[in-house]
Amino acid sequence: MKPIGPIPPAFAEQHGMLTIAGHSAEAWVAEHGSPVFVYDFGVVRGQVDRFRAAMPDGVRLHYAVKANPYVPLVRAIAALVDGLDVASAGELSDVLAYKPGGAISFAGPGKRDAELEAAVRVGVTLNVESEGEARRAIEIGTRLGIAPRLAVRVNPDIELRGSGMKMGGRASPFGVDAERVPALVREIVASGAEWRGFHIFAGSQALDSDALIETQAATLALATRLGEESGHAPPLVNLGGGFGIPHFAGDRPIEVERIGAALAKALDARNAVLADTTFAIELGRWLVGEAGVYLTRVVDRKESRGETFVVVDGGLHHQLAASGNFGTVVRRNYPIALAHRMGAAADDAVSVVGCLCTPLDRLADRVVLPRADVGDVIAIFIAGAYGLTASPSAFLGHPAPAEVLANAS
Ligand SMILES: *Cc1c(COP(=O)(O)O)cnc(C)c1O
Numbered sequence: 001m002k003p004i005g006p007i008p009p010a011f012a013e014q015h016g017m018l019t020i021a022g023h024s025a026e027a028w029v030a031e032h033g034s035p036v037f038v039y040d041f042g043v044v045r046g047q048v049d050r051f052r053a054a055m056p057d058g059v060r061l062h063y064a065v066k067a068n069p070y071v072p073l074v075r076a077i078a079a080l081v082d083g084l085d086v087a088s089a090g091e092l093s094d095v096l097a098y099k100p101g102g103a104i105s106f107a108g109p110g111k112r113d114a115e116l117e118a119a120v121r122v123g124v125t126l127n128v129e130s131e132g133e134a135r136r137a138i139e140i141g142t143r144l145g146i147a148p149r150l151a152v153r154v155n156p157d158i159e160l161r162g163s164g165m166k167m168g169g170r171a172s173p174f175g176v177d178a179e180r181v182p183a184l185v186r187e188i189v190a191s192g193a194e195w196r197g198f199h200i201f202a203g204s205q206a207l208d209s210d211a212l213i214e215t216q217a218a219t220l221a222l223a224t225r226l227g228e229e230s231g232h233a234p235p236l237v238n239l240g241g242g243f244g245i246p247h248f249a250g251d252r253p254i255e256v257e258r259i260g261a262a263l264a265k266a267l268d269a270r271n272a273v274l275a276d277t278t279f280a281i282e283l284g285r286w287l288v289g290e291a292g293v294y295l296t297r298v299v300d301r302k303e304s305r306g307e308t309f310v311v312v313d314g315g316l317h318h319q320l321a322a323s324g325n326f327g328t329v330v331r332r333n334y335p336i337a338l339a340h341r342m343g344a345a346a347d348d349a350v351s352v353v354g355c356l357c358t359p360l361d362r363l364a365d366r367v368v369l370p371r372a373d374v375g376d377v378i379a380i381f382i383a384g385a386y387g388l389t390a391s392p393s394a395f396l397g398h399p400a401p402a403e404v405l406a407n408a409s
Contacts, residue, residue, distance in 0.1 A: 002366050003249035005335040008290035010043045015343035018379050021406030025295050025339035025377050032402040035296040035314035042407040043291035048080045054260035060280040065091045067284025067385040072405040085282045089115040109173045116140050120148045127153040127199040138191045150188050151196035154178050158218040185230035197234030198223050205244040209255045213262040227273040236278045243286035248332040285385040292384025294319050298376045308350040310372045315354020315361045318401050320391035322363050322380050333364050339377040341370040356396045
């Protein structure tokens with residue numbers, strides 16, 4: 001049998017029927033159907049508060065919309081954070097539609113001219129990913145008679161150690177290689193564009209607090225060097241993020257208080273070229289991942305050659321990451337529970353599989369749960385980030401699940 005990941009603290013201590021934002025899992029499914037994603041905004045609020053308490057004053061918090069673009073969630077989070085980072089014109093028009101306060105920045109390779117134009121028109125900061133993209137944005141600004149707001153995304157020569165996804169220190173489709181950045185900064189400033197600073201994102205889903213501390217220090221050193229070499233102080237430095245959350249057995253949460261204390265020290269000692277710089281940290285997963293629970297009902301229970309399969313009405317078309325097919329090398333089990341028997345003795349060895357006709361659709365591989373029967377509800381945790389919109393929802397043509405934001409006011 002294989003271990004399952006740790007249930008997030010907001011739900012881990014529960015016994016009996018799983019309660020999410022004051023309602024039972026069964027009640028959520030009865031009201032919205034199965035499968036359903038329930039996002040408990042109280043958990044998000046708790047993470048924002050924890051960030052604010054831990055980080056030095058003045059460090060801005062941005063939300064990376066792609067982690068979970070569900071509009072009611074983004075609208076609620078926009079009221080708590082200082083900025084939103086979007087990665088497409090689609091996300092941009094979503095966030096503009098309800099006019100959040102605060103800064104919006106737009107990163108991502110392959111921005112089309114129409115996307116650049118949409119951003120320039122509304123004064124969104126473009127994190128340019130190449131010299132070519134910077135020049136297209138400048139031309140569009142000239143044509144529109146609007147100075148574009150441009151920051152340079154840097155492909156750093158540093159790497160976030162222990163990160164689930166490495167973004168720095170090698171050839172990359174993201175950002176401009178650090179050694180070419182000073183020349184581009186001078187070109188941007190000379191063009192009359194509004195110079196906004198650096199965006200330096202060194203990796204994602206890191207659980208090693210020391211590695212995050214080292215990366216932040218190295219990022220500050222890199223921003224210092226680039227500011228000095230280009231001759232233009234950066235108004236803003238987006239330090240990236242990369243804060244991870246536990247997903248699998250043995251994972252430990254990061255110590256955000258210790259990271260904040262180290263950042264405070266590093267900022268106090270920063271070089272003169274960064275004296276007037278504003279700093280931001282952009283987070284997706286850490287803010288919203290643990291808030292989401294995916295609930296799915298058991299439709300069949302079957303035996304095959306000595307193994308038991310619990311077949312549910314959900315699957316990887318909604319929650320790809322739990323099947324191990326979203327950027328993981330070794331398949332490991334997400335935290336999962338039988339919703340009406342939280343804390344009960346687990347004595348039933350099963351695999352939980354989704355309803356798609358592919359062997360990839362395995363939501364839990366050889367785990368031990370309390371006995372699950374047809375009609376019961378299974379809860380899969382950590383469904384608040386890179387869930388529905390990071391899954392191939394059109395694959396096999398099943399209906400879309402409901403999403404619900406709870407506890408938002
Ligand atoms: C996706 C992304 C993020 C968010 O990453 P998380 O691991 O969800 O915190 C932040 N910055 C950039 C540039 C991204 O592309």
